[in-house]
Amino acid sequence: MEHNIDQATKIYTIFCDLDGTIWEQGDPSELAKPGYQPKMIHGSLDKIREWDSKGYRIILTTGRKESLREVTAKQLSYAGVVYDQLVMGIGGGSRVLINDLRSNGDRSAFVFQPERNQGIAEIDL
Ligand SMILES: [Mg+2]
Structure with a gap:
């Protein structure tokens, strides 16, 4: 996946669906039925653990309702x-991240949009 990450900073806060x-x-x-457990997409768990081991902040985001927090936390x-955080109830519409540029003009935010059910294994940060 082609991208232009700020290699100088290397401290990322990842908002991940x-x-x-x-x-x-x-x-x-x-989703909320007893015993329901989502099937992890191949490579996603390793990628999240890799990011965690690098010290990145991992903020999970979901359109699932806040009332599903307990069951979602159990599934996770x-x-x-x-x-680090689970942010719920953000709806199913398009997400927009707004963040100012760094003082030197470098970008401070990046977007990756894998196909549905493709997973995050190809994202290198
Ligand atoms: Mg989704």
Whole structure:
């Protein structure tokens, strides 16, 4: 995946979606059912652990409703996903990240959009 990351800083805060991004998109009506466990997309868990070991902040974001926090946290725990924060209820619309440029004019924000259920294994940070 081609990108232009600021190699000088190398401290990243990653906002990463859940459904369809780190684990497979499931039927929304199934998400909260007892015993439901999303299937991790190949390579996603290793990538998250790699980012964690590099000291990156991992903020998981999801359009899932806040009322699904407990079940979502359990699913993440069962899957072995490490993270710093879980931000819920951000809706299913397009996400827009706004952040000022660095004082030297370098970019301070980047976007990666893998195909649904492709996963994050190809993203090198
Ligand atoms: Mg998604």
